């Protein structure tokens with residue numbers, strides 16, 4: 001089944017472990033109900049999130065996320081239809097930014113917010129081939145869509 005994939009970048013506002021945990025708990029609860037999968041890359045200076053699922057559902061979810069005051073400067077970097085999901089088993093995988101992504105200096109320079117759709121897709125394609133981090137900030141949440 002074709003799916004819509006949307007990726008946005010934003011800047012966390014008041015980022016800490018508890019805030020991140022709360023975001024993941026709600027995201028996984030809602031997404032497992034609505035058939036959304038994806039991954040959320042986080043660090044103090046960056047959120048980069050892939051949402052994949054039915055176009056209308058992804059759009060409604062993004063509209064809610066856009067109005068969330070736990071982040072700011074949200075910019076959509078990729079909006080495409082695809083034949084396959086990159087994270088079919090994850091209602092929202094959590095990934096701390098990895099060393100092969102952008103440096104803090106590049107993030108401060110706006111490198112992520114100006115990434116092309118191809119560069120953005122490459123980050124998530126690579127991530128989907130790497131194992132998830134063993135330490136999950138919100139363990140025990142439903143991970144699988146429909147779980």
Ligand SMILES: Cc1cc2nc3c(=O)[nH]c(=O)nc-3n(C[C@H](O)[C@H](O)[C@H](O)COP(=O)(O)O)c2cc1C
Nearest residue numbers: 023026027030031047049061064065068070071092
């Ligand atoms: C970085 C970030 C990522 C989020 N990801 C999701 C998500 O994938 N799905 C979702 O439903 N809500 C997500 N949220 C939370 C929404 O902004 C919103 O708080 C939530 O959907 C409200 O759900 P409720 O009406 O069930 O409480 C995210 C928020 C932030 C700040």
